[in-house]
Amino acid sequence: MTGADLQALAPHLVLIGGTLALLLAISFVRSHVLALAVTLATLVATLFALPASNAAGARVIDGFLAIDAYANFFNALFVIAAIASALLGYRYLERRITLAHREEFYVLLLTATLGAMAMASATHFAAFVLGLEVLSISLYAMIAYPEEGQAPLEAALKYLVLSGVASTTQLFGMALAYAATGSMAFEAAFSASSLLAVAGQAMILAGVAFKLSLVPFHMWTPDVYQGAPAPVTGFVATVSKGAVVALLLRYVVETGALGAAPLVLGVVIIAVVSMVVGNLLALLQDNLKRILAYSSIAHIGYLLIAVVLAASISGAPMALETGMVYLAGYFLMTLAAFGVMTVLSSEAGGEDAERLEAYEGLFWQRPLLAATLSAAALSLAGIPLTIGFIAKFYLFAAGAEGELWTLVWALVIGSAIGVYYYLRIIFTMTKTPAAEDEGEAREAAPAAERAGAWEAAAVVVALGAGIVVFGIYPTPIIDIARAAAQAFGG
Amino acid sequence: MELTLFYIAAAVAIAAAALVVTRLNAAHALVWLVVALLAIAVIFFLLGAPFAAALEIVIYAGAIVVLFLFVVMMLNLGRRSITRERLWLEPGMWIGPAILTAILFGEMIFLIASSDTGDAGSPIGPKAVGEALFGQYLLAVELAAMLLLAALVGAYHLGRRYLRDRREEAS
Numbered sequence: 205m206t207g208a209d210l211q212a213l214a215p216h217l218v219l220i221g222g223t224l225a226l227l228l229a230i231s232f233v234r235s236h237v238l239a240l241a242v243t244l245a246t247l248v249a250t251l252f253a254l255p256a257s258n259a260a261g262a263r264v265i266d267g268f269l270a271i272d273a274y275a276n277f278f279n280a281l282f283v284i285a286a287i288a289s290a291l292l293g294y295r296y297l298e299r300r301i302t303l304a305h306r307e308e309f310y311v312l313l314l315t316a317t318l319g320a321m322a323m324a325s326a327t328h329f330a331a332f333v334l335g336l337e338v339l340s341i342s343l344y345a346m347i348a349y350p351e352e353g354q355a356p357l358e359a360a361l362k363y364l365v366l367s368g369v370a371s372t373t374q375l376f377g378m379a380l381a382y383a384a385t386g387s388m389a390f391e392a393a394f395s396a397s398s399l400l401a402v403a404g405q406a407m408i409l410a411g412v413a414f415k416l417s418l419v420p421f422h423m424w425t426p427d428v429y430q431g432a433p434a435p436v437t438g439f440v441a442t443v444s445k446g447a448v449v450a451l452l453l454r455y456v457v458e459t460g461a462l463g464a465a466p467l468v469l470g471v472v473i474i475a476v477v478s479m480v481v482g483n484l485l486a487l488l489q490d491n492l493k494r495i496l497a498y499s500s501i502a503h504i505g506y507l508l509i510a511v512v513l514a515a516s517i518s519g520a521p522m523a524l525e526t527g528m529v530y531l532a533g534y535f536l537m538t539l540a541a542f543g544v545m546t547v548l549s550s551e552a553g554g555e556d557a558e559r560l561e562a563y564e565g566l567f568w569q570r571p572l573l574a575a576t577l578s579a580a581a582l583s584l585a586g587i588p589l590t591i592g593f594i595a596k597f598y599l600f601a602a603g604a605e606g607e608l609w610t611l612v613w614a615l616v617i618g619s620a621i622g623v624y625y626y627l628r629i630i631f632t633m634t635k636t637p638a639a640e641d642e643g644e645a646r647e648a649a650p651a652a653e654r655a656g657a658w659e660a661a662a663v664v665v666a667l668g669a670g671i672v673v674f675g676i677y678p679t680p681i682i683d684i685a686r687a688a689a690q691a692f693g694g
Numbered sequence: 695m696e697l698t699l700f701y702i703a704a705a706v707a708i709a710a711a712a713l714v715v716t717r718l719n720a721a722h723a724l725v726w727l728v729v730a731l732l733a734i735a736v737i738f739f740l741l742g743a744p745f746a747a748a749l750e751i752v753i754y755a756g757a758i759v760v761l762f763l764f765v766v767m768m769l770n771l772g773r774r775s776i777t778r779e780r781l782w783l784e785p786g787m788w789i790g791p792a793i794l795t796a797i798l799f800g801e802m803i804f805l806i807a808s809s810d811t812g813d814a815g816s817p818i819g820p821k822a823v824g825e826a827l828f829g830q831y832l833l834a835v836e837l838a839a840m841l842l843l844a845a846l847v848g849a850y851h852l853g854r855r856y857l858r859d860r861r862e863e864a865s
Contacts, residue, residue: 205832220836220840223840223843227843227847265833266830266831266832266833267830268830268831268833268834269833303858304851304854304855304858305851305854308847308848308850308851311843311844311847312844312847312848315840315843315844315847316844318840319840319841319844322837330831330834331833331834331837334834334837334838334841335837337841338837338840338841338844341841341844341845341848342844342848344848345844345847345848345849345851345852346848348852349851351855351858
């Protein structure tokens with residue numbers, strides 16, 4: 205390992221150092237504000253270490269982690285999502301956790317971010333597994349973090365058991381791939397004729413599809429989204445999905461894992477079914493968390509267009525660029541939606557503000573939050589002037605370039621169905637509450653504490669502004685993504 | 695010859711693993727788990743990795759499973775557990791695991807007596823393992839350290855909840 209390698213690894217090292225500093229700080233002083241401050245300082249320092257890492261040039265360290273502009277683009281997304289989650293989680297934990305310690309949450313948040321960063325760089329099966337497990341283990345504990353109620357524990361247990369099965373399938377697939385190719389590194393030549401290799405790749409893809417909650421591996425998603433505390437749900441929906449997508453795109457491009465026709469067919473079927481089933485099931489829900497869970501199934505289904513395109517050598521740069529732009533948009537809009545939910549949940553006691561009725565009349569009571577949630581919903585639906593439109597436009601372009609017309613048609617149909625339930629969220633917010641005095645009572649009660657959640661509200665509004673600003677002027681994101689995609693592997 | 699030995703050990707591993715999952719009694723399942731791990735250690739030995747085989751026995755069969763056994767047996771202390779412990783120690787329970795372990799033991803004796811390296815390639819000793827761990831796979835070791843840290847912090851937090859629930863039940 206050379207000095208340049210260490211420079212390339214700077215973001216990871218800063219993040220690990222910050223995690224240890226946070227642990228030390230907790231063991232000396234139990235202070236929630238201090239834990240938040242150390243966490244934010246660490247994450248911001250990590251963010252500033254990213255340009256330094258880029259300056260070291262693209263390199264593969266020990267054949268284990270590839271640090272390049274592609275990985276650092278995703279690292280920036282993960283760190284920004286972690287900053288947003290920490291700020292959103294602060295007031296939530298302050299209100300919800302009174303008996304247990306609150307500070308460990310931030311340690312888990314930092315280790316989860318590290319796991320995601322390792323996955324974005326993985327070029328080796330061992331890095332794949334270790335990164336995934338660092339992320340998943342942290343998430344189990346974060347999902348089960350609240351002290352009261354059975355729902356978080358139940359969600360964490362479901363996630364633990366099912367994700368354990370998926371990891372096992374994946375490991376078995378890796379063993380088969382290793383038996384076929386004799387190498388654990390991603391650049392191993394993949395021969396489509398060997399049955400062992402194809403079976404191995406299929407098992408790995410099944411494990412990945414589980415983590416991405418694609419149909420038919422999606423059963424856990426709504427329950428886990430619903431049971432997890434709102435700020436954690438936002439983190440699960442963005443960082444854990446984003447890390448797997450980053451890894452999957454790199455894996456497909458580097459190994460040519462989709463070299464066999466049956467595998468491509470399988471991915472296409474999974475994509476089409478995810479788009480249609482995700483959107484149809486979302487129509488039936490009255491719970492915002494479940495709506496967003498099914499909508500995320502559909503969104504990752506859309507994103508598989510980029511994965512299929514990545515399988516062809518000529519399409520790889522376009523596929524990577526699409527994946528990066530799409531995920532940047534997806535992160536912004538999903539975090540904004542869960543952010544609004546977190547702000548409302550932090551103010552009310554009891555359950556998270558997840559029932560749609562809780563949002564009735566929000567436009568009259570909290571215009572800024574309602575506007576942000578509307579921007580997020582419109583963006584998820586892919587309406588112009590939002591980042592969601594740019595992201596979806598990229599998918600159309602990618603589908604057209606690869607001539608993947610089945611997938612493009614499924615994307616059109618899925619989006620058309622989706623508009624209904626996204627607009628339903630906005631419609632609910634414009635309704636005046638059924639009973640006039642009930643609405644006033646709800647408004648009057650938390651008014652005293654409301655002033656406190658300013659930092660979470662600021663994050664939410666910033667995310668909402670990001671959706672619109674980058675929707676009108678997406679050039680900065682596109683430029684960075686294009687440069688990273690062109691430089692990939694070169 | 696080696697292939698036959700491999701199939702015997704593999705059959706023992708699968709049979710023991712199937713029994714682990716189907717046993718209703720946690721303590722019995724753990725005993726079968728020890729047998730499965732021993733069988734896997736024999737397979738490692740056959741593949742020319744005596745150090746990995748030794749680690750499998752020392753760490754998995756030795757430390758981790760015995761720790762599990764202690765935890766399972768120490769939970770729910772009280773009069774009920776004494777009768778349960780008597781059930782766990784029913785005579786005859788040990789016969790199955792003993793037979794499978796004897797098969798593995800016979801294999802090991804045979805292997806050591808014949809002492810030919812066979813076509814499995816050169817054996818990989820502790821030094822080679824150490825060099826790989828702290829050379830090529832240094833980053834993997836660091837990542838694994840963070841994995842354990844996350845697991846530790848998570849278990850600590852969830853364990854406190856469990857302890858509090860129990861205290862409330864007691865009072």
